[in-house]
Amino acid sequence: xxxxxxxxxxxxxxxxxxxxxxxxxxxxxxxxxxxxxxxxxxxxxxxxxxxxxxxxxxxxxxxxxxxxxxxxxxxxxxxxxxxxxxxxxxxxxxxxxxxxxxxxxxxxxxxxxxxxxxxxxxxxxxxxxxxxxxxxxxxxxxxxxxxxxxxxxxxxxxxxxxxxxxxxxxxxxxxxxxxxxxxxxxxxxxxxxxxxxxxxxxx
Numbered sequence: 001x002x003x004x005x006x007x008x009x010x011x012x013x014x015x016x017x018x019x020x021x022x023x024x025x026x027x028x029x030x031x032x033x034x035x036x037x038x039x040x041x042x043x044x045x046x047x048x049x050x051x052x053x054x055x056x057x058x059x060x061x062x063x064x065x066x067x068x069x070x071x072x073x074x075x076x077x078x079x080x081x082x083x084x085x086x087x088x089x090x091x092x093x094x095x096x097x098x099x100x101x102x103x104x105x106x107x108x109x110x111x112x113x114x115x116x117x118x119x120x121x122x123x124x125x126x127x128x129x130x131x132x133x134x135x136x137x138x139x140x141x142x143x144x145x146x147x148x149x150x151x152x153x154x155x156x157x158x159x160x161x162x163x164x165x166x167x168x169x170x171x172x173x174x175x176x177x178x179x180x181x182x183x184x185x186x187x188x189x190x191x192x193x194x195x196x197x198x199x200x201x202x203x
Contacts, residue, residue: 005065008139013053017061027051040071072149076105078115080157081134093175098191115155123176124166125159132156137194
């Protein structure tokens with residue numbers, strides 16, 4: 001299966017490869033690999049005026065993504081899509097939006113262990129286990145004079161003894177709750193664009 005990539009940059013979706021499910025019935029600005037440097041320069045300078053979806057058309061998305069990464073400092077993070085014994089989903093509220101627990105991977109730390117640690121720290125859940133990988137999300141942002149590409153690896157987890165939840169307030173988390181799967185399907189559910197595909201897969 002060909003690897004495709006969807007990167008969120010401010011209000012843009014930058015798609016490398018096909019992602020026909022994303023771009024169907026939507027206006028798309030398609031570019032070639034040769035146009036990548038100029039397009040990134042426009043986006044990061046705030047002068048890009050094209051469609052909200054930019055697609056880099058290529059038969060080698062992995063190579064194209066490697067080129068894309070050269071323009072940014074990459075930070076790796078890990079997080080959890082956590083369910084309890086009642087099949088309820090763990091959500092946090094960060095900066096006024098519903099989010100999933102995640103955080104940066106520390107130097108030399110295993111990705112799976114980092115995901116477990118972040119869920120424990122941000123939510124106060126002690127008894128956790130990973131049962132499968134979920135997906136990887138990407139988003140670009142500007143911080144302290146640099147453009148950052150954050151790559152977050154998500155894992156499906158199960159939590160036991162989930163009665164006590166404690167938000168990590170120093171990380172801007174104001175709430176930690178267990179919700180039904182229908183909660184994330186509501187029209188007024190306010191979350192980050194990077195998480196939309198993860199929530200869509202929850203059934």
